[in-house]
Amino acid sequence: MVMITKENFESEVLKSDKLVLVDFYADWCGPCKMLSPVIEQLSLEYGNDVKVVKVNVDQNQDLALSFQVMSIPTVILFKNGTMQDQMVGFAGKDYLKNKINQYL
Amino acid sequence: MYDIVIIGGGPAGFSAALTAKKRNMKACIIYPNENGSWLTKIKGIDNYPGMINIDGIEMLHIFERQAVEMDIEIHHGVVQQVMRNGETFLINVGSDYFESKKVIISTGIKKPALIKNEKDFIGKGLSYCATCDGMLYKDKTIAIVDENNDIEEIKFLASVAKKVFLISNSSELKDEKVEMIKGKVSEIKGDSIVRSITVNNKDYDIDGIFILRNVVPTSTLLPDLELDKNYIAVDKKMKTNIPGIYAAGDCTGEPLQIAKAVGEGNIAAISASLGL
Numbered sequence: 001m002v003m004i005t006k007e008n009f010e011s012e013v014l015k016s017d018k019l020v021l022v023d024f025y026a027d028w029c030g031p032c033k034m035l036s037p038v039i040e041q042l043s044l045e046y047g048n049d050v051k052v053v054k055v056n057v058d059q060n061q062d063l064a065l066s067f068q069v070m071s072i073p074t075v076i077l078f079k080n081g082t083m084q085d086q087m088v089g090f091a092g093k094d095y096l097k098n099k100i101n102q103y104l
Numbered sequence: 105m106y107d108i109v110i111i112g113g114g115p116a117g118f119s120a121a122l123t124a125k126k127r128n129m130k131a132c133i134i135y136p137n138e139n140g141s142w143l144t145k146i147k148g149i150d151n152y153p154g155m156i157n158i159d160g161i162e163m164l165h166i167f168e169r170q171a172v173e174m175d176i177e178i179h180h181g182v183v184q185q186v187m188r189n190g191e192t193f194l195i196n197v198g199s200d201y202f203e204s205k206k207v208i209i210s211t212g213i214k215k216p217a218l219i220k221n222e223k224d225f226i227g228k229g230l231s232y233c234a235t236c237d238g239m240l241y242k243d244k245t246i247a248i249v250d251e252n253n254d255i256e257e258i259k260f261l262a263s264v265a266k267k268v269f270l271i272s273n274s275s276e277l278k279d280e281k282v283e284m285i286k287g288k289v290s291e292i293k294g295d296s297i298v299r300s301i302t303v304n305n306k307d308y309d310i311d312g313i314f315i316l317r318n319v320v321p322t323s324t325l326l327p328d329l330e331l332d333k334n335y336i337a338v339d340k341k342m343k344t345n346i347p348g349i350y351a352a353g354d355c356t357g358e359p360l361q362i363a364k365a366v367g368e369g370n371i372a373a374i375s376a377s378l379g380l
Contacts, residue, residue, distance in 0.1 A: 071227040088227030
């Protein structure tokens with residue numbers, strides 16, 4: 001899974017020709033740890049249809065700030081360079097799949 | 105992976121934990137460090153068999169001692185959320201989480217008094233978890249509403265933030281970054297995110313607010329849980345509408361009695377352990 005930083009955010013997320021799911025997380029956050037295996041399953045299940053990436057908010061506070069990430073985990077869906085949807089807190093796999101399917 | 109996780113450390117929770125243990129379940133019980141059970145407030149109980157005119161707090165200590173002696177796993181913390189994940193449940197406690205096949209809720213009837221607009225700002229500058237979201241407020245101005253005297257969490261937030269308004273009637277923290285305010289937050293204001301709070305008719309500009317309390321509303325804990333008036337709806341086996349989730353004790357309704365809670369905890373643990 002690609003790790004996103006300020007440097008590769010534009011090329012990997014904004015300029016991607018696919019739907020991109022960005023998981024904003026931190027190592028010390030319980031709900032993030034809960035979400036992590038779900039994100040990995042989604043990445044496998046959607047394969048080439050959805051690009052799944054992660055942002056460590058500890059190391060990328062500017063990125064987190066620019067999308068008003070104020071609670072983690074936060075999952076943001078991007079398409080054609082714009083934010084489509086933002087989900088705050090741990091959400092189950094079915095919920096996330098529903099959201100992804102809306103924008104595919 | 106646990107077989108059964110029990111949330112809440114009152115009579116129902118301990119009863120469920122004992123039964124789960126006797127049935128060889130891999131179980132644990134989770135409740136806040138400062139046990140918020142109603143039992144702590146009750147004096148001179150004389151309608152519970154085997155204990156003569158006993159104060160609630162003492163009864164609770166006996167329950168706890170029995171659990172420790174029986175090697176029951178106890179974790180201290182506030183459960184923030186329970187989420188289904190396929191066939192199991194994930195239970196979030198601060199910076200940690202537990203995975204379990206079944207869950208018994210025995211959280212009692214204490215309901216938090218929500219602040220005006222509180223629900224509108226969850227995740228938009230309002231957090232219940234210092235260890236989860238604290239670092240996102242590095243060098244920012246925050247308010248801490250202290251309802252559970254968790255001085256460690258307050259210290260952690262104060263070490264991260266630039267400025268802290270600590271709204272508390274009990275905790276004290278000597279730190280030049282921390283401004284103590286005695287009183288209650290009457291309102292949280294903002295637009296798409298939190299901007300300010302009102303305390304004692306005065307507004308304070310903030311970037312974020314942390315509410316540290318021992319009680320999480322059932323609607324936040326498990327949003328899909330069916331309620332009957334203000335109580336969790338259960339059948340005679342203590343099953344809720346969500347398969348795998350059971351409830352016992354005061355949270356399921358009247359009569360709010362210790363004996364009833366203990367009985368329900370026992371039934372819930374038996375029901376939950378069937379098929380495991």
